[in-house]
Amino acid sequence: MSSILTNNSATAALSALRSINTNLNETQNRISSGLKVASSKDNAAFFSISESLKSDSGMFNAINDSLTLTKNSISTARLGAETVVDLVNQFSERVAFAQGGSASVRESVQNELDELAERISTTISQSTFNGTDLVNSTSAVTVVTGIARSSGGSISTTTISFNQQDLGAIQSALAAIDLTTSSTTALLAADLQTVTTQLTSATDAATSLGIAEKSIETQQTFLTELTDRIDSSVGSIVDANLEKEAARLQSLQVQQQLASQSLSIANQAPQNILSLFQ
Structure with a gap:
């Protein structure tokens, strides 16, 4: 059934294009920054x-x-x-x-x-x-040589000592x-x-x-x-794995073009209804 109020095809195409654009932006950010985890989000x-x-x-x-x-x-x-x-x-x-x-x-x-x-x-x-x-002097000298982090996240220092002469x-x-x-x-x-x-x-x-x-x-x-x-x-x-991201970028750019064409076709569907009244 065709309707001039609801264009399900256009809605589906728009949703797909929006998802593709989101993934494309994410991939471009990874390529430009070199990071797949740039922030906590x-x-x-x-x-x-x-x-x-x-x-x-x-x-x-x-x-x-x-x-x-x-x-x-x-x-x-x-x-x-x-x-x-x-x-x-x-x-x-x-x-x-x-x-x-x-x-x-x-x-x-x-x-x-x-x-x-x-x-x-x-x-x-x-x-x-x-x-x-x-x-x-003959006093002992203590030198910090590193840190040790426990499983609970607490930090302590490691040391060695030697005597002055x-x-x-x-x-x-x-x-x-x-x-x-x-x-x-x-x-x-x-x-x-x-x-x-x-x-x-x-x-x-x-x-x-x-x-x-x-x-x-x-x-x-x-x-x-x-x-x-x-x-x-x-x-x-x-x-980021730049080889993988580069391949993904090419794929998403093709998907973006196809989704844009699909949306354009879906938006033309209501125009076809006019031919029924001519």
Whole structure:
């Protein structure tokens, strides 16, 4: 039955065209933005997950940057400790040379020792990075290395700790040695033992700082790879498949043309009724 009041064909064609236009706009938005989930209205669950992951990635990157400063501070302190080890080795060689020597020999060697002690002091004072001094104390240092997110969404931090190294105490013990007053074999042997003890302490300090630096370096490598994995996961959740969207765009454009022609034909149907009255 034909009617000039209700055109069911035109209504159906219009509904189909409206649906096609909606899908076409959605596809064009995905292509232009590169995202299939650009806001929470696109997919609330995926949007929530992706935003949480983006937040974690940002925090990991910030912590990684902070670890770079810490690693540089430790590296500078380690360099200072290793330099002190070299200087204490020279110190021990000169003390060993003075064993059993005459007073004039001990005096000449003492001048060398004073110069070495001053070089050790200078090295220690220069072994700081951006104002951070890790070579004049034995206090523990705690460094934040990352975050941990529980299944309930709460966040806690992960940390590692290392001890500062008191190279100043080593320098003080060496500077206190005075071969000019060590007139006996026993006193000279005691001086040599003191140097040997301080050499062990300097070596232990350099080793401890090296272990701490390596730990920070390993953690940074892990954080870099972790953030790459998180970013990749976010991309798989929210990024549009442009090959798929391009094919869909072509299909929808054809559908839009056909729906427009169908609507045009349906709108001409009431005109055909006039021929019945001619």
